[in-house]
Amino acid sequence: MTMHKQIVIIGGGNAGISVAAQLLLKRSKLQIAIIDPSEKHYYQPAWTLVGGGAFDITKTERSEASVIPNGAEWIKKKATGFEPEQNTVILEDGEKLTYDFLVVAPGIQLNWADVKGLPETLGKNGVTSNYSFKTAPYTFELIKNLKGGKAIFHNPHTPVKCGGAPHKIMYLAADYFRKHGILKDIQIEYHSGAGKLFSVDKYEQTLKKVVQRGNIKLFFNEKLMEVDGPNKRALFEGIGKDNEGIQSWVNFDMIHVTPPQSAPDFVRNSTLVNQAGWVDVDQYTLQHKKYSNIFSIGDASGLPTSKTGAAIRKQAPVLVENLLCSIDGKAMKGHYSGYTSCPLVTGYGKLVLAEFDYNNNPMETFPFDQSKERWSMYQMKKVGLPWLYWNKILTGKA
16 A cells, blocks of 8 residues: 655654654645654653763653644654655555655664674663663662772764763763762773764863863773673774774773664665765755755764754754755755754763864854853753753744
8 A cells, every 4th residue: 555645754753853843834734744653752862961860761751642743644653665766665564655755864773782792781780871761770870889990981983863972971970979089989981983082172172171080091993892791891992093903801890881873774775875874965955965855854864963953953944944945846045054062061060062063163152162161051951951852842943
């Protein structure tokens, strides 16, 4: 059986929902279908604070049904493939859905099994991750119960959603240890697949001081190969020109792992992606480079910027404007600058609000130096942004 919709949106996360809501606010008679199998919708940016014991995880979860915009049809199934020449999406039950326009916004895939031993030990043996609703609370259990030893915080060799999250929880942990007088008894290590701490120099300079404050040891250009939970050790392999192929086991008392990430399999195995495996769209218009009636937004898109909710907030109105122009047969007017933001929690009550564009040039919102740690910015992340997300972003009004 084949159904036809004017606009099909794959993904019911931040990107898909906010695009659908904005489209319907502008033109209520648009025929829009959202494909997503999820029962739950999560506000994931708060999971860093959950891991630091500063946020209630139950407040990050709502039903998916509650966020589907009025006027949109929810197809509660998985998308499994594309036939872009036939304007067709294939669903998990073999059903086909045809479209006039397609928005690909399925989010990012967490590849836990790419690290040997990780799925079996996650959530026990001192192995945790804030990238899972189930284990984010366990992160704080480990932090508050650690009295000495080694705490490892890991950043993978792939792009990830919220690129600051792997080290934000490390800064919270260091602050917790300091406040409880045990920082001197704990060695904190950061093992990263990247070549530096942060891509924008202005903010990295502040983070280096935070690292110094926590007496944190930094290890770059390393790939996490294996986690041996029962023996509390992790295997890293060098991927830089100076350490390529060199392997070393590192013992830990706790380890926070960020899983390697990619576009979902049904996307990266399709003809829609670039060589790196992300949806191949123009970085300014968000229109697919080969298929003019396909657009993409958010974490699965091949946009050369950090994968954050703040980026989606700036991408969504550009996509909406350009999609409506395409429907009308007019030239596209929307232009995305690559803006993204990373609220870098550096301690309890401390935050650096990094905002920048494609060229890593700061694009700051406030009339003060945002590279400085501020209590006000921490409150914005903890109180202001969750409210904004549920009440304004998902309803298409922000």
